[in-house]
Amino acid sequence: MSLIIAVPLESRHGERRVALDPSRAERLIQSGVQVHIQAECGHAASFHDEDYHGATVKETYAELVSIADIVVTVVCPTVEEIELMPLGCLLICTMSAFQHTAEVIALRDRRITLLAMDHLPRTTRAQPMDALSSQATVAGYKAALLAAELSPRLFPMLTTAAGTIRPSRVLVIGAGVAGLQAIATSKRLGAQVEAYDIRRAAKEQIESVGARMVDTGVEVEGAGGFARALRKDEKQKQHDVLAEHLAKAHVVICAAAIPGRHAPRIITEDMVDGMLPESVIVDMAASSGGNCELTRIGEHYYHNETLIVGPLNLPSHGAVHASEMYSRNIYNMLDLIINNGEVELDAGDELIAGCVLLHDGQIHHEGTAKLLDVECFPFGGVVHRAQELPDQTAGWLSDESSDSADNSSSAEQQDASSESLPAQVDGLPINAEGSANQQSVTDSDAVSAIEQKDSANTNDVESGKHDALGDDEELAHWPDEQSVSDLEKLDGVSASVDTDDAVPVDDLTLINGVGPALQERLYAFGYTQLQHIAALDDASTEKLSIQLELDDQIREQNWSGQALELMELKA
Secondary structure, eight states, X not given: OOOEEEEOOOOSTTOOOOSSOHHHHHHHHHTTOXXXXXXXXXXXXXXXXXXXXXXXXXXXXXXXXXXXXXXEEEEOOOHHHHHHSOTTOEEEEEOOGGGOHHHHHHHHHTTOEEEEGGGOOSOGGGGGGOHHHHHHHHHHHHHHHHHHHHOSSOXXXXXXXXXXXXXXXXXXXXXXXXXXXXXXXXXXXXOEEEEEOSOTXXXXXXXXXXXXXXXXXXOOBOGGGOBOOOOHHHHHHHHHHHHHHHTTOSEEEEOOOOTTSOOOOOBOHHHHHTSOTTOEEEETTGGGTOSBTTOOTTOEEEETTEEEEOOOOGGGGGHXXXXXXXXXXXXXXXXXXXXXXXXXXXXXXXXXXXXEEEETTEEOOHHHHHHHTOOOOOGGGOOOOOOOOOOSTTOOOSOTTXXXXXXXXXXXXXXXXXXXXXXXXXXXXXXOSSOOOSSOOOSSSSHHHHHHSTTSBSHHHHHHHHTTTOHHHHHTTOOOOOOHHHHHHHTTOOSOOOTTSSSOOOOGGGSTTOOHHHHHHHHHTTOOSHHHHHTOOHHHHHHHHHHHTOTTHHHHTTHHHHHHHHHHHXX
């Protein structure tokens, strides 16, 4: 008899996603397995029962799972649901074990094998199954839109008959998959974006999506590229620098996370007190404790004049595409463990060994065993230490008192500095200096690459993945073919300026305050000659200041007067 895969209706409050969409379910059926779905399991994500061609529809959860060999869910089932699952079956889901210890105990007692999608090793080969990255992409996108909606200010610069509106200043803390997506989305909305991440390698990734890196002067990478805990003086320095930037920001998006742990506390009450009136903080890490110490999980409230938002389950707000991406992650995992119609969990495979948390009544994950204060039994008796890609999402440390073994032993929490791979975020190609990101950088064209490879772009990230998946799988990684030049044009900057063109150009670096990089931006905005600078009036000076993000530097340094003098000398 063929394997039976059960797809329940998600019961957690507010969960709209489904573990398998109709297209992946149909592929599985074609491969020879049976797919049983609970009635209306995909309705919240716009997938109807009749869309699941060839699947068997069951009315109740109990009826659905009673004869299932494999149960696939988005999030961990409740204890009551676990009690209805067959003894010894296989559960595949996103676990967050540190938040669901009661469920872990229930699964262990029923000797259910648990494959946790959020515990995959951070390797290139694991990228097609990288559920953390795929869902973080949706979360980052939605967080930026939520911030734009709640802010009383407009994100883009607008030049109207009623005057010029300066762009909003957005600060993103944490340049993991979600953070990079939030940066890219905020830039596309026209905001002026800065970002901060504890990792040195994040600078290139941040800049590749159009933001400026906040440099706190704190170096947290030790020997071999592994992250280390901050000393007290380093924490204070980080605090002081970030406080200055928060004081100027209109919107702050918090995206610093540590898989399998509580989120690091980065924003303190005194930092919030120093923020501008009517500013907004969107704390994406709310569900794991929050990056801001004032965040209230699931609430919107004002602290003085700052709106603090602690949204829950942002990926579920984009349920259609989030479900499609997660379905592909599940499908790729099933493809790995199902051979000749049977489930084969190869203990010698580092991917399988890394995400098997429970099997035959034993706990195989060190961190989870510590939570329950029980002995850990490595799956297959072998401890795999896969050479992991540096992971931007896991690059944060909770505090200096963290156990050093905790900081580096678990696969999903390591920040290895092994190799440097091409990555992309939201369609923007980048090369991350020795930081390949979560498991996501595969090389195809897609936003999933963003998540998968915190590196920054989606297109390059997917193609590697797709060498093993085929053309149709590329769609699984959510194509986003916007190029770097497209993003730059949203800022009013052309991708490049051909200085060898027929249009004459002057050396604008002769003007005090204009360096080579700034000169290129001036060229891009059409200011190619000294006479263009000399002709600046108050209105055009204000507009150019906004475009170049220079505040009052142009007026204070009198670029117009300098250009006029240089023209006279040249004559």
